[in-house]
Amino acid sequence: MTGSGRGQGSVLLPSDFAQRGAAVPFTTRLLFFARMRHGANGTIEYLVPGLAGGLTTCVIPQGKIGETLSMTVFDRALMDELKELSSVTPAGVEQASLAVGITGLGGSRLLRRARDRKEADLAGTLALESLLVNDLLAALDADPVNFDGADLEGVRGLAATQLEPHAAALGSPIEAILSRIQQWVQIILPVGVPGLEYPAAYRATLADMERFAADLMEWLIPEPVGPAEMAQRIAVAARKTIATAQPPLDRIEEYRTSILDSLTNWDTTWAALRTEVESVSNIIDGWQRLIDKWDAVSRMERVDQRELVELFALYLPILPRKSADGNHEFWASIRENQNRWKDTVATSEMLATDQDIRDKIGAFKVERA
Structure with missing residues (x-):
């Protein structure tokens, strides 16, 4: 159906x-x-x-x-x-x-990943707070601050000093404005900001998804019809998922482009940012697991890679009806193809x-x- x-x-x-x-x-x-x-x-x-x-x-x-x-x-x-x-x-x-x-x-791999994420989040907090403060100063027609070399405490101290003359225009105490900026950063930390050089987790996954799709489109060229079809559909699914994640990412950026209004109407902004970030996390959920597994077999025999493609084809993350936008027919066709593929896929050693x-x-x- x-x-x-x-x-x-x-x-x-x-x-x-x-x-x-x-x-x-x-x-x-x-x-x-x-x-x-x-x-x-x-x-x-x-x-x-x-x-x-x-x-x-x-x-x-x-x-x-x-x-x-x-x-x-x-x-x-x-x-x-x-x-x-x-x-x-x-x-x-x-x-x-x-x-x-x-x-x-x-083990060491998961320990390293957790440590890397902690370091990335610290770097991201510093970069994002600096960026949002300068966005706010620009909206106030004030000169930006050079935060180079400052730690988080230093960034917040410099921000308070530079924003103090604008307290009347902001309509709130500087401490309240800085608190809102800090909350903002913690909400959007996983998605980051385009062009800001720190490894925001969700943007990194989206980039990995595009790389994964490109890898599969190249990998399928010498494959028989069945595995090639599966790889192609997985690649298209990854790219349609990326496209579905873009509108909430764009809406998150819109709040930054109107930062004065966003901070003034903070309760509305806070709720909206949380909703949009949660939407992105739901949309891409499950894909990083597939990509990491694919990377792990990149140097293995082609038969091992083919087995993984077959598994991914059967169990890839399907977008729900309420989030599939205009792509209902595509995701439904994946379901229909899975019914056909399951009869051709042998039981994997992994399962x-x-x-x-x-x-x-x-x-x-x-x-x-």
């Missing part, structure tokens, strides 16, 4: 991001495509595609997943962190993963299960991947 951009779209698609769930960066191989969400009764449930074969997804309650699968120490610690989330969002899951990663329980696991998962409800 295909859908159009009108009405509710295709029933083949998840209704919204809450139903799709947030991708969880588990290190246990069988949980590579796992997501989590709150179930109807408010408890956490994990969505694990591939366990039952084909396109079905096992829905496993929080308290049962550790009894069903042999999980790494990192994954068990991550589950403990995730239990504390009041709402399930990609940002919340990511912060829980970084908190466990920094402990070293996931292979033994009889004991198959017996255990028989008690859980299933839904479409």
Whole structure:
């Protein structure tokens, strides 16, 4: 069944991001495509595609997943962190993963990633606060400040000094204005600002997605028809996802271009920025996992790469109806193709299960991947 951009779209698609769930960066191989969400009764449930074969997804309650699968120490610690989330969002899951990663329980790679992210966020905070202060000074027809070499405390001190003569025009105490700028920075830290040289996490993922799409379009050239078609559709899906993320990114920038009004109407700005950043995080959720895995097999045999492409084709992140914009038919066609592809894809070693696991998962409800 295909859908159009009108009405509710295709029933083949998840209704919204809450139903799709947030991708969880588990290190246990069988949980590579796992997501989590709150179930109807408010408890956490994990969505694990591939366990039952084909396109079905096992829905496993929080308290049962550790009894069903042999999980790494990192994954068990991550589950403990995730239990504390009041709402399930990609940002919340990511912060829980970084908190466990920094402990070293996931090994040196995850420890390094958590440390790199911490350093990037510190650099981003410094760069963004400096930028927004100078944006505000420009809006006030005042000279910019040279923040070169200043630490965060120094940036805030210089900002207060330069903004003090403009307190009347700003209509609020300088301390309040600086507090709003700091809140602004913390909200947009993952998306950053175009051209600002620090590795904003979401913009880095979007750049990786475009690189991944380009890699796949080159990789598919010598491939047989089946894998080539899958690679091409994954690449198009990545690019359509990038395009879907662009409007909220543009709207975030619009608040910066009218910074005086944005700071004056701070409650409205604060809520809108949070909504737009959360929208970006939901749209790109799950793609970085695929890209990292693809990068890991880049020097392996082509047969290993082909197996990964086949898995990605079956379980790539599908945009929900409410976020697919005018691309309902494309995402519905991916669903239809998956029904056809599943019959040609052999069971991957990555998702292979033994009889004991198959017996255990028989008690859980299933839904479409």
